[in-house]
Amino acid sequence: MKFSVLAVSLALALGAAANRAAAQPLRKPFVWENATVYFLLTDRFYNGNPANDHAYGRKSDGATLRGYMGGDLAGITAKIREGYFKDLGVDAIWITPPVEQIHGATDEGTGKSYAFHGYWARDFTSVDANLGTEADVRELVDTAHANGLRVLLDVVMNHTGPVTAADPVWPKEWVRSGPLCTYKDAATTIDCVLVRNLPDFRTGSDTPVKLPPALAAKWKAEKRYAREVKELDEFFARTGYPRAPRYYLMKWHVDWVRKYGFDGFRADTVKHTEPGVWKELKQLASQAYEDWKRDNPGKSLGDTPFYMTAEVYNYSVGDGRKFDMGGANHVDFFDNGFDSVINFDMKSAAHKGYEEIFSSYSDSLNGPLKGYSVLNYMSSHDDGTPFDAARTRPLETAAKLLLAPGAAQIYYGDESARMLQVQGAEGDAKLRSFMNWDELAGNAPRGSHRVADVRRHWSRLGLFRQAHPAVGAGVHRKLQDRPYTFARTYARDGVRDRVVVALDLPTGQATAVTVAGVFRDGERVRDYYSGKTALVAGGKAVFDARNAIVLIGED
Numbered sequence: 001m002k003f004s005v006l007a008v009s010l011a012l013a014l015g016a017a018a019n020r021a022a023a024q025p026l027r028k029p030f031v032w033e034n035a036t037v038y039f040l041l042t043d044r045f046y047n048g049n050p051a052n053d054h055a056y057g058r059k060s061d062g063a064t065l066r067g068y069m070g071g072d073l074a075g076i077t078a079k080i081r082e083g084y085f086k087d088l089g090v091d092a093i094w095i096t097p098p099v100e101q102i103h104g105a106t107d108e109g110t111g112k113s114y115a116f117h118g119y120w121a122r123d124f125t126s127v128d129a130n131l132g133t134e135a136d137v138r139e140l141v142d143t144a145h146a147n148g149l150r151v152l153l154d155v156v157m158n159h160t161g162p163v164t165a166a167d168p169v170w171p172k173e174w175v176r177s178g179p180l181c182t183y184k185d186a187a188t189t190i191d192c193v194l195v196r197n198l199p200d201f202r203t204g205s206d207t208p209v210k211l212p213p214a215l216a217a218k219w220k221a222e223k224r225y226a227r228e229v230k231e232l233d234e235f236f237a238r239t240g241y242p243r244a245p246r247y248y249l250m251k252w253h254v255d256w257v258r259k260y261g262f263d264g265f266r267a268d269t270v271k272h273t274e275p276g277v278w279k280e281l282k283q284l285a286s287q288a289y290e291d292w293k294r295d296n297p298g299k300s301l302g303d304t305p306f307y308m309t310a311e312v313y314n315y316s317v318g319d320g321r322k323f324d325m326g327g328a329n330h331v332d333f334f335d336n337g338f339d340s341v342i343n344f345d346m347k348s349a350a351h352k353g354y355e356e357i358f359s360s361y362s363d364s365l366n367g368p369l370k371g372y373s374v375l376n377y378m379s380s381h382d383d384g385t386p387f388d389a390a391r392t393r394p395l396e397t398a399a400k401l402l403l404a405p406g407a408a409q410i411y412y413g414d415e416s417a418r419m420l421q422v423q424g425a426e427g428d429a430k431l432r433s434f435m436n437w438d439e440l441a442g443n444a445p446r447g448s449h450r451v452a453d454v455r456r457h458w459s460r461l462g463l464f465r466q467a468h469p470a471v472g473a474g475v476h477r478k479l480q481d482r483p484y485t486f487a488r489t490y491a492r493d494g495v496r497d498r499v500v501v502a503l504d505l506p507t508g509q510a511t512a513v514t515v516a517g518v519f520r521d522g523e524r525v526r527d528y529y530s531g532k533t534a535l536v537a538g539g540k541a542v543f544d545a546r547n548a549i550v551l552i553g554e555d
Contacts, residue, residue, distance in 0.1 A: 028497050030091060032307050032339060033365075033373040033407060034472030036462055037152065038085055039094040039266075040076070040412035041381060042131050043116040045435050048074030049136075055129035056103040057166075063111020064424035069434050073098065073132035077140045080147050088415060088455075089462025092150040094266050096381075098137060100126035104164030108195060110426040117381065117432070118154065119268065120161030123215060124252035125228065141260045145299050150263035152309070155253045157246065157277060158269040162197045173209040174245050175199035181272070185327025190272055201245050203273050208243040231255075239284075250281050257306070258288035261296060264307030267338070271312045271325065275336040282308055282337030309340040309375050309407075316345035317361055317406065320368035334372045340407060343374035347387040350378060350400045354503060355478055358486060361405040362476030373473070376401060377409040379420060382428045391417040392447045394454045399549065402461040403501060405488075406472055415458035417446040464528035464551040470497040479514050487518045500541075500552040512540040513550050526555040 047053070047070035054060075060067055076095065079085065085093060100123040101115030116130075127134055144151045163169045169177065177199050181192035193200045211229075219225040232243075232251065241247040256262055265285060267278060289306040293299075310333050315323055322330040323341075333341055349357050365373060378401050379386030388397050394417045401408050412418070413435055422430045436451065438444075443452035465471045474488035474497065483505045490497040502513045516539030519525055523536045530545035533555050541552060 034469040035091040035407045037092045038090045043071040045071045046075030048078045065429035066113040068116045073136040089466035094152040097154045100128045102161035102167040104166035106162040152264045153262040154266045156268045158272045160199045186325045186329045203246040254284045254288045261292045270310040278337040310338040317343045317364045317374045340373040346376040350387040374406045379411045398458045415455045416440045416451045502550040507546045512542045524555040
């Protein structure tokens with residue numbers, strides 16, 4: 001996108017009145033297909049309670065960006081109250097697993113690493129003390145709901161945490177310790193371990209197992225063994241499931257929904273587990289969600305069903321409903337409990353032109369994937385090839401991500417050009433630096449931009465998207481090539497919405513934007529980027545603004 005520094009500075013200098021106008025759009029009903037999901041690593045976002053920075057004897061001796069840095073659940077809650085997410089047009093926050101992690105550290109070849117990221121569980125029933133308490137979890141979810149935000153819980157059904165001197169391996173009836181996955185077919189993707197020393201749950205087994213001795217001993221020391229066992233007995237009696245590993249895991253994950261009201265799951269390493277596991281999890285979680293809504297009147301955000309999105313490594317929107325596991329084996333993850341799948345194609349497709357991306361995505365979402373969606377992203381916690389790793393094109397990143405058909409995932413710091421290349425960090429650690437709050441507060445320079453100006457750009461696009469389900473869930477249609485202009489229309493369940501977007505506009509003067517066939521002559525429309533309004537005449541709208549981008553919706 002040809003956003004110049006001058007164009008951005010002109011647009012962002014329109015004043016507080018324009019900001020208010022752009023930030024208070026007429027909102028349509030929420031649909032997950034148009035959601036903007038903010039993904040953050042809890043430990044790397046904001047430190048709301050420095051008193052919990054070191055738990056379980058953990059130390060500050062990890063390799064660069066591989067130890068705990070102080071972010072916590074209270075920090076997320078503080079930023080919700082501050083309005084940080086609301087100002088970005090965010091609909092949902094996806095938090096990394098808050099479950100108690102391994103206490104020790106391990107080295108996978110990139111330096112001494114602690115489980116700050118949340119994917120190395122030790123006890124799925126406890127809140128990790130480095131992140132906070134049960135009260136902090138409840139306060140976070142309740143505060144999010146009170147501010148119109150849904151919360152997705154990251155869940156891991158595939159593996160435990162690594163084995164360390166402080167963290168014993170689970171019994172062999174529960175986990176396998178080999179072989180390494182080779183990804184030739186379903187068996188060599190599921191019945192295997194992702195990396196060495198990452199025990200893999202036997203999710204395909206129906207053989208009853210007893211509680212791991214170390215977990216039972218832990219619960220006894222915490223004086224909650226009797227309660228946990230009673231709840232397990234009631235769960236297995238109620239469901240009739242065998243006491244197999246996967247059903248313990250399902251019970252433990254679903255308890256977070258029943259107890260706190262999480263609105264959905266982001267499921268980790270999905271293709272490494274039998275597909276049917278997720279359908280069973282979705283059924284249990286959906287019932288738990290309805291139970292929570294019944295028991296907590298006034299706290300839920302409408303009647304939206306429980307939501308699940310899948311991390312299926314290398315899934316592309318073009319795969320539709322047939323993901324190739326190898327060996328002539330295809331899986332329809334949408335038929336196994338998922339409402340959407342994370343789209344690994346977006347960060348590569350972003351190097352293409354707008355129309356090629358937008359039209360192909362719209363064709364897929366309104367064709368083979370109709371009724372479902374994908375979650376697009378430009379950078380993430382473990383993708384070593386993000387779009388614009390050097391953060392030299394943050395405005396283009398925002399436009400392609402937030403205006404693309406499908407749901408959108410903002411990875412924390414995308415909106416503030418947080419650096420993804422950190423000296424001394426190895427592997428995925430460099431993607432996981434602490435949120436750059438100081439740079440944001442001081443509007444620090446980042447290449448030819450400044451980070452607070454970049455965030456305002458993301459905010460205007462995000463608020464426009466939030467106001468109009470047509471952006472992510474509508475049908476795309478190109479209106480003209482120069483300046484590139486497109487329309488999106490949405491009609492479902494009595495809700496109708498329409499938008500027109502023009503990109504790469506000249507900034508020396510106001511430009512007439514074609515809206516014919518979308519808005520009628522005489523209609524008043526709003527540019528959600530500048531906050532200006534105009535009357536449609538001759539099939540065009542002219543706004544008294546000189547931005548390089550115009551976001552048109554009903555006034």
